[in-house]
Amino acid sequence: MYALTVKFVALPGKRDAIVATLDPDMIKQVHKEDETLLYSINLDADDENVIWFWMLFSDEEAFHRHSSSEVDQRAVEIFQPLLQSYELHPMKAVGGKGIPLP
Numbered sequence: 001m002y003a004l005t006v007k008f009v010a011l012p013g014k015r016d017a018i019v020a021t022l023d024p025d026m027i028k029q030v031h032k033e034d035e036t037l038l039y040s041i042n043l044d045a046d047d048e049n050v051i052w053f054w055m056l057f058s059d060e061e062a063f064h065r066h067s068s069s070e071v072d073q074r075a076v077e078i079f080q081p082l083l084q085s086y087e088l089h090p091m092k093a094v095g096g097k098g099i100p101l102p
Helices: 015-022 025-032 060-067 070-082
Strands: 002-010 036-043 050-057 083-092
Touching: 002 015, 002 060, 015 025, 015 036, 015 050, 015 070, 025 036, 025 070, 050 060, 070 083
Parallel strands: none
Antiparallel strands: 002 050, 002 083, 036 050
């Protein structure tokens, strides 16, 4: 399993605009991706400019297929100018509730 935590820091006041680029098109897209096991968009409770993503894919190649999809590429083009910064933290999922492990 290939897991990611991604942190977006939006330019001040642009967080909602970024979220709007992801929903509903991105949500529809990930529901079509059998190898995307978890895709969660989360607003930081303490920082009004931060968005967290939790993602779980069957493997790293599934992540690359997801990130190269037309929907993902279009969203990136729209929200990238609204970002101050982002961090991508890849991980290997090994267990937990709700995580479909082999």
